[in-house]
Amino acid sequence: MFNKSALLLAVTLAISAVANPSPSPIERGTTIPLGKRSSLTREDGVFDHDKAIASTIFTLNKHRSNLINLQKNEGAHVFNAGAYIHPLKTIPIDVEARMQKRQSEALTDEEDDLEWAGSISVGTPGQKFLIDFDTGSADLWIPSSSCTSSTCSSKSKYKASSSSTSSKKSGTFSIEYGDGSTVSGPVYTDSVNVAGISVSGQYFSPVTTLSSSFSDDPIDGILGLAFPAISNLGKNPFFNTAANAGAVAANQFSFYLASTGSELYIGGANKAHYTGSIEYNSVDSSSGFWQATNGKAKVGSTTVLSSVQTIIDSGTTIMYGPPADVKKIFASVSGSKLFDSTNGFYSYPCATPPKISFNYGGKDWTISAANINLGQTTTGSKDCVASLAAQDLGLGSHVFLLGDSFMKNMYSVFDFDREAVGFATLA
Numbered sequence: 455m456f457n458k459s460a461l462l463l464a465v466t467l468a469i470s471a472v473a474n475p476s477p478s479p480i481e482r483g484t485t486i487p488l489g490k491r492s493s494l495t496r497e498d499g500v501f502d503h504d505k506a507i508a509s510t511i512f513t514l515n516k517h518r519s520n521l522i523n524l525q526k527n528e529g530a531h532v533f534n535a536g537a538y539i540h541p542l543k544t545i546p547i548d549v550e551a552r553m554q555k556r557q558s559e560a561l562t563d564e565e566d567d568l569e570w571a572g573s574i575s576v577g578t579p580g581q582k583f584l585i586d587f588d589t590g591s592a593d594l595w596i597p598s599s600s601c602t603s604s605t606c607s608s609k610s611k612y613k614a615s616s617s618s619t620s621s622k623k624s625g626t627f628s629i630e631y632g633d634g635s636t637v638s639g640p641v642y643t644d645s646v647n648v649a650g651i652s653v654s655g656q657y658f659s660p661v662t663t664l665s666s667s668f669s670d671d672p673i674d675g676i677l678g679l680a681f682p683a684i685s686n687l688g689k690n691p692f693f694n695t696a697a698n699a700g701a702v703a704a705n706q707f708s709f710y711l712a713s714t715g716s717e718l719y720i721g722g723a724n725k726a727h728y729t730g731s732i733e734y735n736s737v738d739s740s741s742g743f744w745q746a747t748n749g750k751a752k753v754g755s756t757t758v759l760s761s762v763q764t765i766i767d768s769g770t771t772i773m774y775g776p777p778a779d780v781k782k783i784f785a786s787v788s789g790s791k792l793f794d795s796t797n798g799f800y801s802y803p804c805a806t807p808p809k810i811s812f813n814y815g816g817k818d819w820t821i822s823a824a825n826i827n828l829g830q831t832t833t834g835s836k837d838c839v840a841s842l843a844a845q846d847l848g849l850g851s852h853v854f855l856l857g858d859s860f861m862k863n864m865y866s867v868f869d870f871d872r873e874a875v876g877f878a879t880l881a
Contacts, residue, residue, distance in 0.1 A: 572648075590765065596675035643657050711866075727881050728865035764853075772841055773841055798843040
């Protein structure tokens with residue numbers, strides 16, 4: 455769906471098992487080259503409206519699938535209040551046509567980011583894949599050598615017969631996306647290695663059909679880092695398998711997302727990227743998500759919303775909230791307007807970006823001027839589009855989804871033992 459720009463993102467294994475590392479933590483790890491998708495801002499600084507619409511529909515259908523999985527695994531009684539499974543969304547024909555036309559034109563690399571990905575290996579001997587590390591899903595899938603979709607032609611493909619540790623299991627894997635196509639395939643187990651952390655018997659799907667949504671995407675597949683409750687396979691995700699096997703130093707992983715030097719730190723937190731202490735906030739793990747509770751949304755020093763919940767999703771760029779809640783936020787932003795009522799995008803005066811933050815009882819975690827800005831509404835406009843959009847994702851009343859437009863403003867720690875997501879000030 456999106457075109458590629460280059461980035462290096464380090465995936466590092468922590469040797470320290472403490473939640474708050476010492477000022478001089480001992481480290482061992484591996485730095486691997488990563489790719490990222492292109493920006494939601496065009497080269498001329500204008501908001502890429504069509505790409506943002508497609509990204510929103512992708513996110514809607516991703517979390518529709520998560521709720522279907524949650525209902526299957528745990529029952530609808532664990533849904534957030536007001537949550538529901540909405541109908542499958544599709545990309546409007548005119549939007550898809552314009553995107554396909556632009557994809558045939560030459561593009562230059564851009565610095566902004568949409569996805570955080572790195573290399574893993576699957577099988578014995580290892581077969582390498584470029585993977586999106588996604589805290590908003592809970593399954594591992596990669597293309598199969600038996601894939602029949604044209605989208606697979608440019609991807610690395612898993613060949614089960616080439617792995618001595620491959621084992622086919624019963625069942626199937628399937629996710630629907632906005633172009634009417636699916637990512638689907640059989641279920642296997644095999645050894646999986648991420649930055650030197652190796653596990654055996656990991657459940658995953660080598661998919662035989664791959665949605666055209668991924669045709670211009672550099673990644674081969676996705677490795678989910680959410681709770682097992684939203685797994686389509688109904689099995690432990692990679693990190694949980696590794697933790698249960700004692701393969702990681704601590705039952706947590708952390709993200710540092712930046713223009714350069716970004717990293718996923720597996721097995722702890724990397725003191726080199728944050729200062730002070732980590733503020734841990736309890737999550738409702740029964741939802742299957744990294745869903746921080748008892749939050750407040752603020753504009754400047756004014757609390758606009760209380761008792762909100764926020765799902766932290768590294769696989770999403772835009773931040774989303776229920777339309778009525780987002781409307782209240784922008785009602786406190788001077789000069790803001792509803793730019794796109796259908797898709798929930800708001801604009802604000804570029805010269806005076808809003809100071810929107812979320813607070814969980816400690817610090818205000820503020821979205822910077824750079825990270826709130828998705829570009830001008832039109833060429834030469836004095837209005838810019840905000841990265842917080844009004845969209846009912848079906849996740850529940852007063853439940854926000856905060857993607858990397860939020861995560862880039864702080865160091866983020868995901869702790870299974872505490873059942874908490876932690877934030878710390880960037881170093």
